[in-house]
Amino acid sequence: MYIKKYITKQIFNRIRPQRNKSTKNIDEHKWKSVVGLEVHAQISSESKLFSSAGCKFEASVNSQVSLFDAAIPGTLPRLNEKCVEAAILTALVLKCNLNKISLFDRKHYFYADMPAGYQITQQFRPIAENGELMFHVIDQNVKKDPYIKTSFIKQIQLEQDSGRTVHDESSQTSLIDLNRAGIGLMELVFEPDLCNGLEASSLIKELLLIFESIKTCSGRMEEGALRVDANVSITNRDELGTRTEIKNLGSVKAVQLAVDYEIFRQKNIIKNGKKIVNETRGWDSVSNKTISMRDKEVLQDYRFMPEPNLLPLNLNAFDINKLQLIIPELPFVIRKNIMKKYDLNIRKTCILMNEPVLLSMFFDIMNHDKSRNPSRVWNILTIDLLTELHKRCIESSQCKIPSNFIGEVVDLLDNNTLNLAYAKKVISVLFDETNKSPSQIVTENNWEQIYEEEKIDHLCKEVMIECPKAVKDYRRGKVQALKFLIGQLAKKTNNKVNIAYASNKFEELLKNE
Numbered sequence: 001m002y003i004k005k006y007i008t009k010q011i012f013n014r015i016r017p018q019r020n021k022s023t024k025n026i027d028e029h030k031w032k033s034v035v036g037l038e039v040h041a042q043i044s045s046e047s048k049l050f051s052s053a054g055c056k057f058e059a060s061v062n063s064q065v066s067l068f069d070a071a072i073p074g075t076l077p078r079l080n081e082k083c084v085e086a087a088i089l090t091a092l093v094l095k096c097n098l099n100k101i102s103l104f105d106r107k108h109y110f111y112a113d114m115p116a117g118y119q120i121t122q123q124f125r126p127i128a129e130n131g132e133l134m135f136h137v138i139d140q141n142v143k144k145d146p147y148i149k150t151s152f153i154k155q156i157q158l159e160q161d162s163g164r165t166v167h168d169e170s171s172q173t174s175l176i177d178l179n180r181a182g183i184g185l186m187e188l189v190f191e192p193d194l195c196n197g198l199e200a201s202s203l204i205k206e207l208l209l210i211f212e213s214i215k216t217c218s219g220r221m222e223e224g225a226l227r228v229d230a231n232v233s234i235t236n237r238d239e240l241g242t243r244t245e246i247k248n249l250g251s252v253k254a255v256q257l258a259v260d261y262e263i264f265r266q267k268n269i270i271k272n273g274k275k276i277v278n279e280t281r282g283w284d285s286v287s288n289k290t291i292s293m294r295d296k297e298v299l300q301d302y303r304f305m306p307e308p309n310l311l312p313l314n315l316n317a318f319d320i321n322k323l324q325l326i327i328p329e330l331p332f333v334i335r336k337n338i339m340k341k342y343d344l345n346i347r348k349t350c351i352l353m354n355e356p357v358l359l360s361m362f363f364d365i366m367n368h369d370k371s372r373n374p375s376r377v378w379n380i381l382t383i384d385l386l387t388e389l390h391k392r393c394i395e396s397s398q399c400k401i402p403s404n405f406i407g408e409v410v411d412l413l414d415n416n417t418l419n420l421a422y423a424k425k426v427i428s429v430l431f432d433e434t435n436k437s438p439s440q441i442v443t444e445n446n447w448e449q450i451y452e453e454e455k456i457d458h459l460c461k462e463v464m465i466e467c468p469k470a471v472k473d474y475r476r477g478k479v480q481a482l483k484f485l486i487g488q489l490a491k492k493t494n495n496k497v498n499i500a501y502a503s504n505k506f507e508e509l510l511k512n513e
Contacts, residue, residue, distance in 0.1 A: 031234045031270065033263040034241065035200050036192030037151075037255075038229040039207065040185050041217040042161065043086045049160050049184035050077035050120065057223050061177045069182040071116035076309050083158065083184035086216040087127050088315065089323050090186055091156050093214055093330065096131030100315045104158075104307035109300070112176050113163035121159035121187070123304050127313065128156040133190075134332065135206035137199050138350045146350050151203055152191040158313075159185050180224070186217070192231060192243075197260035200230060201252050205354050208252075209331040212356055221251050228255050232262040234270070241266070242276040246290055249283055258283040262290050342366065342374035351382050357396040358382060364403035365410065377410055384424050392431060401430050408438045421495045422447045450497045453505075459497065460505045463489045474510050482506060 048055060051066035068075040091098055103125040106118040131153035138146035163181035167174050188207075194200050208226070211217040218225045228249040233241035246262060249255045262281070269276050281290040329337075331353060338349050352359050358381045365377050385406065389396055409426055412418040417439075418426065425447065426438050433441065442448060450456060463485055464471050470488075474481035485506055489497055 030236050031241075031267060032236065033195055033266075034192045034233050034235055034243075035194035035196065035259055035263075036231045037188075037190045037194070037200060037203060038231070039188040039190070039204070040161075040227045040229075041090075041188065041207075041211065041219075042225040043083045043184035043186060044216055044218055045080060045082050045086065045184055047080060048182040049080050049083050049158065051182055052078075053182065055183050057220075057225075059179055062179060065178045065181065069115075069178055077120065077307075079310065079313070080184060084127070084313065084315075085318060085323065086184075087156060087158055087186050088318060088320060089214055089327070090188075090211075090216045091128035091131065092320070092324055093210060093327060094128075094131040094133055094153055094156070094188075096128035096153060096156055098128050098315055098320070099125060101125070102127045102313045102315070104310045104313070106303075106305050106307050108303040108305075111162065111165075112174070113165050113178070113181065115163070115178065115181065119160055119162065120307055120310070122157035126155040126157035127315075129154065131156065133203060133206060133210075135202055136335075136346070136350045137202040138347060138354075139198055140351060143347075145345075145347055149194075149199055149202070151193050151199075154189040154191055157187050157189075159187055161185050192233075196263065197256035197258070200228075200259045201256035204228060204252050204255055206331060209353060209356070213328050213330055224250065230255065230259050230262075232259055232266070233276075234263065234266050242278050244276070244278065244290075245280050247280055247282055247293065254283050254285060257288060258290055261288065265290065344374060344378060348375075348378050348382075352378060355382065355386070355396050357399060358386065361403040361406060365407040368404065368407055369411075372407070372410055373414065376413065377407075380406060380410055380413075380423070380427075384427055388424075388427055388431065394431075400434055401427075405430055405438055412438060412442065416449055416451045416498065418442060418447065419449045419496065419498060422449070447496065450493055451501070453501070456497060456502050456505055459489060459493065460485075460502060460509055463492060464506075464509060471510065482510070 042055075043049070045055060047053060048066070048069065051068040053066040053069055054064040056064060066075075068077060088098065102122055104120055105123045107121050107123060108118040110117055132150055133153065134148060134150045136146040137149050161180050161183040163176050163178040165174055165176060190203070194203065204226075208219040208221075211219040211226070220226070230246045230249060231243045232246065233243035235241040244262060244266070246258050249258055266276050277295055279295040280293045282293050283289075284291050335346070335349050335353055338344060338352070339346065344352070352362060362374075362377055362381055365381075366372060366374060385399070385401070386396070389399060406427075409418070409423050412426075413420065413423055422442070425445075426441050429436075429441050429445075430438065436444075450459070467485060467488055470481040470484045474485070482503070486499060486503055489502055489506075490499065
């Protein structure tokens, strides 16, 4: 049963910042954007961080709540060993220094979804510090090679998650679901060493790939298993900028759009001679803007204190060498192996790696027949299949087309049964008729490519007779006339002709007066 949330409004005396002198003529290119991320990753575990309650997503409301999670007086926390091991493994992979002795603290704040009135965290002596994450930054919309960026990790700390607030419009009340309260979190605090939304989203993509490899977090952002806070400011050589914090970004796309918008917003504020306010903002995915939630001009006092009910965490009790031995092949190594084995460039490899489902399909297709062209398989997966998924608003993880069907489409292209235009049509039909193979679809719809040399020769001659002006234009030096003739042939054959061969045949025939 939901718990009603009663909100007491408090009025704070705000210190009004004085406006800067007019800076309308400011050169915005002198201003540098600074971005730092805080990532909250739910630990993959069957039970919560300090209780034996379950962690199943979408369980019935308030069905996974222990007495401790509900802050019933007299209950005590009991640390989940598996959660600690997951944090250690994550820290090792991210090259962090482990603190053999770490401490738990209480962070006090009063939200209804935090029934105890405080969160157990590791503010001052976390489980790990001083790590780094190296990743490739790639813009899929720009055909440039990726570059490598390194972001440094200040600390990784264990803490408990809060519950979830649900706003009921019909009764105009706020309701609380405590199923999430107490789930183990790893908070990864990155240094402010990123420059824009693309770098921020690229970092998150790499982190998701790492979690996919080591299985310490599901990474399902749509389920809230990984949430991102972004701290954004802009600065010049003379002064550091005032930062704003964008809370609870729930997708890779939201991270990139929110950070880039906030940089744009802050530059405009300075350009107009105004002062940036230190505040917490949220992301509105409808208007694609950050919106103000609350300011931070009055510093909130969390009244940190040592957690009295938990002993210091001693990592000497864990077999760290054993954990190091189970570290699997990590994304950076997988990328190198793919490039070497399949002769794909770094750009293609990064794009494929960022789609784990398509990567798995790629391996299946290539392992089934090693003679297949890796670049053609890549094109079909990351361009044609992905385009159709986006068109239908389907996540790649929900794709039900088996990899052997995509492999068959590749084979039909290679043996000239299909051309690329009809290969795309076959992929589209596969979404609707999953019980039919690509070969069946091609046969039933009469989509076989016209590839016979004699037939194409005859068709080209027919088009030249039907379009004498284009023939004369080409022979007078108007090269564009060839494209017109090819277009007429494609229309005549309903786009089923082999365009490459037809183009060569046209050139051959046009040279013979």
